[in-house]
Amino acid sequence: GIVYRARDTRLDRTVALKFLPMEWCQEGLLRERFTREARAASNLDHPHICTVFDIGESPEGQLFIAMAYCPGETLKERILRGPMPLDDAIKIAIQIAEALESAHENGIVHRDIKPANILITDRDQVKIVDFGLAKLAGEATVTRQGSVIGTPAYMSPEQATGDEVDGRSDVWAIGAVLYEMVAGRRAFAADNEQAILLAITTADPTPVDTIRPEVPAELQRIIRRCIKRKPFDRYQ
Numbered sequence: 001g002i003v004y005r006a007r008d009t010r011l012d013r014t015v016a017l018k019f020l021p022m023e024w025c026q027e028g029l030l031r032e033r034f035t036r037e038a039r040a041a042s043n044l045d046h047p048h049i050c051t052v053f054d055i056g057e058s059p060e061g062q063l064f065i066a067m068a069y070c071p072g073e074t075l076k077e078r079i080l081r082g083p084m085p086l087d088d089a090i091k092i093a094i095q096i097a098e099a100l101e102s103a104h105e106n107g108i109v110h111r112d113i114k115p116a117n118i119l120i121t122d123r124d125q126v127k128i129v130d131f132g133l134a135k136l137a138g139e140a141t142v143t144r145q146g147s148v149i150g151t152p153a154y155m156s157p158e159q160a161t162g163d164e165v166d167g168r169s170d171v172w173a174i175g176a177v178l179y180e181m182v183a184g185r186r187a188f189a190a191d192n193e194q195a196i197l198l199a200i201t202t203a204d205p206t207p208v209d210t211i212r213p214e215v216p217a218e219l220q221r222i223i224r225r226c227i228k229r230k231p232f233d234r235y236q
Contacts, residue, residue: 001018001019001020001034002018002019002021003016003017003018003019004016004017005069006066008053013069014069015066015067015068015069016069016070017064017066017067018064018065018067019062019063020034020062022061022062025061025062025063026061034063034065035055035063038052038055038065039055040108040131041065041129041131044102044103044108044131046099046102046103047125048099048125048126048127048128049102050067050068050070050127050129051068052066052067053066053067054066067129068127070119070121070127071121072119072120072121073119073120074115074117074118074119074120075092075115075118075120075181076115076118078115078120079115079184083182083183083184083212084182086182086214086215089178089181090219091124092118092120092181093174093181095125096113096118096177097174099126100113100167100170100171100174103131103170104167104170108131109165109166109167109169109170110128110130111159111170112154112173113128113154113173113174113177114151114153114154114173114177115177116151117130152193152196152197152200153176153186153188153196154176154177155169155173155197155200156172156173157200157201157229157230160197160201161201168231168232168234168236171226171235172227172228172234174226175222175225175234176188176227178222179205182215182219183206183208183211184211184212185211187205187227188200188203188205201229207220208223
């Protein structure tokens with residue numbers, strides 16, 4: 001979708017408005033996914049999850065979500081400047097994990113954790129956005145059986161093969177994001193989507209210490225365990 005900075009004239013505050021493209025608003029599946037994003041995120045009350053205020057529809061029939069405006073940058077933008085100080089990477093990873101722990105306790109799996117969906121505010125506080133792919137526990141899934149949902153470079157192996165996912169897929173994504181923060185490059189990178197998915201399901205990433213020797217052994221162990229191919233080998 002497209003996100004605008006806007007002014008809430010009733011409460012006199014700056015907000016972010018996320019619009020679904022107009023050409024998609026007539027498709028029932030996409031409208032339902034968009035609505036679920038708002039519903040899932042609005043049920044979560046956590047300092048590291050972006051607050052959703054409202055969901056609405058423009059006079060032209062375009063759906064939108066009104067949410068908190070978070071000045072700062074995305075984690076993607078920060079990583080582009082190069083490998084991060086280890087203390088900073090660890091602090092960010094902990095905040096991501098705390099937010100997802102809260103989501104998982106409420107039966108919500110994000111399924112699309114990636115640097116572009118992680119905002120870093122001016123106060124160095126993490127805010128996770130885009131629960132558009134979240135699955136609400138106990139509800140029939142909107143996505144078709146066997147379809148691949150998510151962003152290839154940060155997909156867990158079970159997502160890449162279209163299998164059922166749970167909170168351990170988010171754990172895998174945390175590991176992939178932490179790897180990238182520390183190493184300054186993606187754990188799984190290739191020239192095209194199919195090659196990335198093949199690497200995720202069959203290969204191990206380059207060990208972090210060969211890229212950055214000063215990374216402590218315990219941090220390397222944590223990253224390795226997060227991105228184990230089999231879900232039961234990861235943190236549970």
